[in-house]
Amino acid sequence: MCYFTDENYVKTLKGSFSREDLDLWARQSLPQALKLQVGCGAEPTVYKHLDRVFELGKQYGVPHISMTTNANLLTREKLQKLVDNGLNEITVSLHGIYQNTYEELMQKGDYQKFHKALQIISDIKQTNPNLLLRINYTFNEDNFTELKDFFKVYGRYGVDIIQIRPISKIGETAYNNFSLEKIIPVYDDFIKMFKKEAALNQTTLMAPAGIDNLIKRENDSSVIFNYTYFYVSPTHFWRKDFDWKNQNFRDYTRQIGWGKQLISNVFKSKKQLQHLLRDQNLNYDVDF
């Protein structure tokens, strides 16, 4: 479902951050960060200096340090090291409750390895109570029905947060059924039942509130997205005109009048802010 299944897109990705780049990145970006989310695009566990990323997060006092991963390469030693370095939430991508769906949707993914990794996370949580396990389940017409068995199969790992979100078209992907037609009629009943199960398992549920969100494919909470999400990769550093090697966040935001923009947004109508509610932004509600 991810744009990393698009060969042409992958060809455009080059390079990786050196250790020195990381130090500069941290200095320019982390003093303001409330959350460091590693692995919003590529797979973080293949990166050579991953330990250092978390170490820097901790050094700069970022309150929430999280990693999104397919977990297939996680070992006990690797994870323990990341947690010691500052990781406090691990978000694991899961797109099928049962083996067939899991392996069909996660190219080269291995269901047995995946369960082993979850067991490792669950064990490490016992001695590191601050570590949260979050599951991210992007749903589509082929994996939605089995989601009802989520707690039966995965409840034993002590999942702290389950986030379910509808597939969106984020590129020319190998899986390309973006329709939610079969899900919309059953979604409201499903979410009622799933909310109850999540509460019984002491798991926080993040999900579109109801079918309206699925039909509209937008969410009022997305208004905060452009002001809170800073995507950084070796080929893309937040905004095009931000010269990250020579400028820091504070100088840049002063230059573009960021503060004024935020204040003026407070007085704008919902209609005037409509352009901020883009499709693939937030697909859950945020309570302000």
Ligand SMILES: C[S@@+](CC[C@H](N)C(=O)[O-])C[C@H]1O[C@@H](n2cnc3c(N)ncnc32)[C@H](O)[C@@H]1O
């Ligand atoms: C792009 S992956 C990359 C991080 C890491 N390699 C992993 O597998 O978790 C990050 C998240 O994007 C979500 N995702 C992938 N394709 C999506 C799509 N078409 N629509 C919405 N979310 C998607 C996945 O559920 C995954 O948790």
